[in-house]
Amino acid sequence: MRGITKRFPGVVANDHVDFRLEKGEIHALLGENGSGKTTLMNILYGLYRPDEGQIFLNGTEVHLTSPKDAIAHGIGMVHQHFMLVPVMTVTENIILGNEVTRGGLFLDLKQAADRIRKLSEQYHLEVDPQALIQDLPVGIRQRVEILKALYRQSNGESKPKSSIWADILILDEPTAVLTPEESESLFRTLTSLAQQGKSIIFITHKLREVFHVANRITVLRNGRVVGTTTPMETTETQLATMMVGREVILTVEKNPLEFREEVSDRKPVLHVQDLQVVDDRGSVAVKGVSLDIYPGEILGIAGVQGNGQTELVEALTGLRKAIAGSIHINGIDMTHIIHSGYSGPRKIMEQGVAHIPEDRHTYGMVDSYPLTDNLVLNIYYQKPFARGIVRNQAAIEEHATRLVTEFDIRTPSIFIKAGNLSGGNQQKMVVAREFSRPIILLIAAQPTRGLDVGSIEFIHKQILQKRDQGCAVLLVSVDLDEILSLSDRIAVMYRGHILATVDAKEASREVLGLWMAGIK
Amino acid sequence: MVPIFREILIPILAVFTALILGAVLIEISGVSFIEAYRGLFEGMFGSRRALIETCVAATPYLLTGLAVAIGFQGGLFNIGAEGQFYMGALASVIVGYTVQGLPAWLHLPLALVVGAISGAVWGSIPGLLKARLGAHEVINTIMMNYIALKLVDYLVKNVFRDPAASMDRTPYILPTAQLPRMFGPDYRLHAGFLLALAAVVFTHWLLFKTTLGFEIRTVGANPGAARYAGMNVAGNIVLAMAMAGAMAGLAGVGEVLGLNHTLPAAFSAGYGFDAIAVALLAKSNPMGIIPSAFLWGGLRNGAGLMQVRTGISIDLISVIQALVIMFIAANQIVRWIYRIN
Numbered sequence: 001m002r003g004i005t006k007r008f009p010g011v012v013a014n015d016h017v018d019f020r021l022e023k024g025e026i027h028a029l030l031g032e033n034g035s036g037k038t039t040l041m042n043i044l045y046g047l048y049r050p051d052e053g054q055i056f057l058n059g060t061e062v063h064l065t066s067p068k069d070a071i072a073h074g075i076g077m078v079h080q081h082f083m084l085v086p087v088m089t090v091t092e093n094i095i096l097g098n099e100v101t102r103g104g105l106f107l108d109l110k111q112a113a114d115r116i117r118k119l120s121e122q123y124h125l126e127v128d129p130q131a132l133i134q135d136l137p138v139g140i141r142q143r144v145e146i147l148k149a150l151y152r153q154s155n156g157e158s159k160p161k162s163s164i165w166a167d168i169l170i171l172d173e174p175t176a177v178l179t180p181e182e183s184e185s186l187f188r189t190l191t192s193l194a195q196q197g198k199s200i201i202f203i204t205h206k207l208r209e210v211f212h213v214a215n216r217i218t219v220l221r222n223g224r225v226v227g228t229t230t231p232m233e234t235t236e237t238q239l240a241t242m243m244v245g246r247e248v249i250l251t252v253e254k255n256p257l258e259f260r261e262e263v264s265d266r267k268p269v270l271h272v273q274d275l276q277v278v279d280d281r282g283s284v285a286v287k288g289v290s291l292d293i294y295p296g297e298i299l300g301i302a303g304v305q306g307n308g309q310t311e312l313v314e315a316l317t318g319l320r321k322a323i324a325g326s327i328h329i330n331g332i333d334m335t336h337i338i339h340s341g342y343s344g345p346r347k348i349m350e351q352g353v354a355h356i357p358e359d360r361h362t363y364g365m366v367d368s369y370p371l372t373d374n375l376v377l378n379i380y381y382q383k384p385f386a387r388g389i390v391r392n393q394a395a396i397e398e399h400a401t402r403l404v405t406e407f408d409i410r411t412p413s414i415f416i417k418a419g420n421l422s423g424g425n426q427q428k429m430v431v432a433r434e435f436s437r438p439i440i441l442l443i444a445a446q447p448t449r450g451l452d453v454g455s456i457e458f459i460h461k462q463i464l465q466k467r468d469q470g471c472a473v474l475l476v477s478v479d480l481d482e483i484l485s486l487s488d489r490i491a492v493m494y495r496g497h498i499l500a501t502v503d504a505k506e507a508s509r510e511v512l513g514l515w516m517a518g519i520k
Numbered sequence: 521m522v523p524i525f526r527e528i529l530i531p532i533l534a535v536f537t538a539l540i541l542g543a544v545l546i547e548i549s550g551v552s553f554i555e556a557y558r559g560l561f562e563g564m565f566g567s568r569r570a571l572i573e574t575c576v577a578a579t580p581y582l583l584t585g586l587a588v589a590i591g592f593q594g595g596l597f598n599i600g601a602e603g604q605f606y607m608g609a610l611a612s613v614i615v616g617y618t619v620q621g622l623p624a625w626l627h628l629p630l631a632l633v634v635g636a637i638s639g640a641v642w643g644s645i646p647g648l649l650k651a652r653l654g655a656h657e658v659i660n661t662i663m664m665n666y667i668a669l670k671l672v673d674y675l676v677k678n679v680f681r682d683p684a685a686s687m688d689r690t691p692y693i694l695p696t697a698q699l700p701r702m703f704g705p706d707y708r709l710h711a712g713f714l715l716a717l718a719a720v721v722f723t724h725w726l727l728f729k730t731t732l733g734f735e736i737r738t739v740g741a742n743p744g745a746a747r748y749a750g751m752n753v754a755g756n757i758v759l760a761m762a763m764a765g766a767m768a769g770l771a772g773v774g775e776v777l778g779l780n781h782t783l784p785a786a787f788s789a790g791y792g793f794d795a796i797a798v799a800l801l802a803k804s805n806p807m808g809i810i811p812s813a814f815l816w817g818g819l820r821n822g823a824g825l826m827q828v829r830t831g832i833s834i835d836l837i838s839v840i841q842a843l844v845i846m847f848i849a850a851n852q853i854v855r856w857i858y859r860i861n
Contacts, residue, residue, distance in 0.1 A: 317748075318750075319747060319748065342747065342750070342751070342752045342753060342754070342755075343750055343752070344750070345747065345748055345749065345750040346749070346750025347750075349750065355748070357748060362742075362744045362745075363744045363745055363747070363748035364745065364748065365742075365745060366738060366741045366742045366745050367741075367742070368741050369738075369741065373734070377738070377745060377748075377749050378748065378749035378750060380731055380734055380749070381731045386731045389730045389731050389732050390729060390730055390731075391729055391730060391731055391734060393729075
């Protein structure tokens with residue numbers, strides 16, 4: 001790709017980008033959110049047309065006008081958000097759009113399944129072609145997506161070949177949803193694919209992965225190529241500096257626990273006993289969890305997504321009813337107060353609890369509201385934001401102006417709709433709101449998922465600062481690195497139970513990874 | 521702040537484009553569109569009487585338009601304004617002719633309040649069904665419309681029928697329950713018009729300046745966020761539907777206490793259904809309801825003169841109205857025509 005430029009209203013997403021992919025290599029495309037890496041790949045996949053620049057495949061210039069075009073040239077893409085139909089089988093999903101038929105009318109699922117089996121053997125991507133997508137864990141779903149891309153390529157090979165055939169596989173942030181083991185397995189797959197002649201582009205903003213799997217690395221910042229290098233020639237710190245454009249502190253500076261030794265005679269801020277919670281489908285997702293969190297410490301809950309963490313957090317914050325067990329906050333029995341009627345979340349909040357929800361778009365913010373309203377979303381009824389039922393616009397705006405500066409929320413104005421902010425700034429907004437009142441307990445679920453390095457650094461600092469001020473913190477994350485770098489104690493959740501709790505100083509990635517997989 | 525200009529640009533262009541297409545239709549049928557539109561606009565506001573009549577026609581649209589807009593703000597599609605309108609009219613006519621011996625300062629407010637409550641109750645039923653059982657309000661408000669229409673029809677023909685009248689209607693309300701005329705007996709404009717304008721201002725204040733309105737809008741925009749913020753989602757759904765019903769009910773009340781002074785069996789003027797269009801054109805903004813209701817009332821009022829002058833059927837107005845709504849709903853068309861981002 002040579003001199004690729006793509007402009008969107010107000011931004012230049014790609015500014016004369018040159019990008020070379022060699023045959024059989026794994027090339028990592030590294031950059032923060034909004035640096036233009038996805039745009040560049042969407043151009044290669046035919047989703048966007050570049051305003052300027054040329055694309056060459058095997059030395060011949062091509063004009064890719066649609067994904068269909070790209071697929072015909074042997075370019076496959078695995079999107080960040082899976083494009084699978086949950087109620088259909090693996091086979092049905094893979095052939096969707098490329099159906100094998102008998103007599104042009106009847107689906108030949110058997111033949112398709114055989115071909116898929118053959119492909120999965122060839123590339124060591126084990127998957128049951130008859131399984132329903134909805135029954136498969138995320139890691140396997142991703143395998144299905146990769147198989148889908150490979151299937152389409154093999155489909156193209158069997159047809160009269162397009163003269164220019166590239167055999168490229170693009171993966172957009174493939175590890176965002178995976179456990180450490182699943183990521184390892186994906187990396188092995190990618191290496192094997194590369195050895196068999198596929199060229200792979202791997203989009204990511206996680207530095208560690210790059211060293212793990214890539215042959216070459218290209219870093220993008222603000223739509224421009226900052227540089228191309230290899231894992232041998234660089235370090236994580238150098239790459240981070242290239243990505244962000246300034247020195248970044250990768251390891252979080254953490255003060256030692258202050259009152260660790262006297263913990264025994266202090267009361268926990270959060271005391272949970274034998275909590276049981278059911279999920280949306282009515283099955284018990286949290287099966288008797290007990291935990292204590294003391295002032296000034298961070299308890300990290302590690303675990304693969306979907307092992308009851310979501311339901312646990314929702315029960316603790318009053319969004320979901322517990323069916324058994326008890327919750328004490330600051331010594332007060334909140335169990336029934338939390339779970340009676342709609343007002344649970346408010347009563348919890350009024351006890352001095354802050355909640356950074358796992359999915360800010362479901363709970364944490366209203367996209368169509370300006371920053372001003374979002375920053376008082378759950379305290380709108382309190383003084384000075386309301387006098388009786390009349391809202392005090394002046395106080396609300398003052399509050400917003402203050403928080404925007406204090407929490408470095410990058411926005412042209414406090415009246416901008418929150419939905420128009422970048423993910424990092426939206427999350428900073430949620431954090432700002434929750435930290436803007438006195439709190440004794442912070443419940444943070446996936447506080448930095450999908451964010452850029454700069455925002456992650458900022459939010460981590462904020463959380464540690466709260467801890468140092470004596471706030472108790474419950475940190476739930478599927479990102480093991482985040483858990484390891486922030487927590488004072490680490491609990492691993494597996495299938496609704498807390499499998500083990502360890503002091504962070506004694507925890508190792510390997511042991512935690514095994515526990516996350518249920519092996520103890 | 522987002523410039524108000526950007527907010528109203530699409531509705532204005534939608535109306536403009538619809539009028540142009542309407543002009544094409546008029547020309548195709550062999551009539552000068554200038555003549556036809558001159559008739560239409562003179563009928564809308566060409567004289568003192570025309571202007572006042574436009575206000576008369578706009579009054580029910582103001583209130584029913586609010587009823588739909590409040591629903592939209594609360595995330596609810598209130599198709600039940602017609603039924604709520606009927607129930608308000610029915611309750612007010614009953615109070616208006618059966619309650620005797622009250623002074624006007626007591627009788628009139630009583631009839632107004634009972635009518636509004638009647639509409640509110642009718643509106644809150646589908647609200648409750650939604651909040652408690654998750655039953656979709658679109659289905660239930662439509663069903664409630666049928667029930668209201670048939671119920672009023674039955675009651676007017678059988679229970680409350682004026683035995684002395686030649687047609688199916690209730691007895692006339694007492695003078696103490698009438699909304700006073702604003703420009704004397706020669707002009708039909710009544711105090712219900714001022715009431716409707718006040719309702720618009722009140723609704724705007726409630727939705728945008730109070731915590732109550734903030735809750736209704738949050739529930740409408742993101743129920744999950746509303747739960748997170750400790751708001752009563754179910755309660756606000758019922759409240760929004762009750763408020764909507766009260767507004768639509770008041771529209772019916774105004775037509776009875778201000779204009780007809782009785783409730784005939786065939787009462788329907790479709791105000792509750794047109795209200796959906798009025799609210800869409802206003803983008804569910806209470807203040808936007810004012811120009812929107814005036815346009816709808818004006819078109820309805822001016823169509824007569826256009827037909828008398830040029831022979832163009834008043835149904836053309838329905839075509840223009842339909843085009844306006846189409847351009848609002850599919851605003852990409854308008855954006856494409858005028859090259860707006």
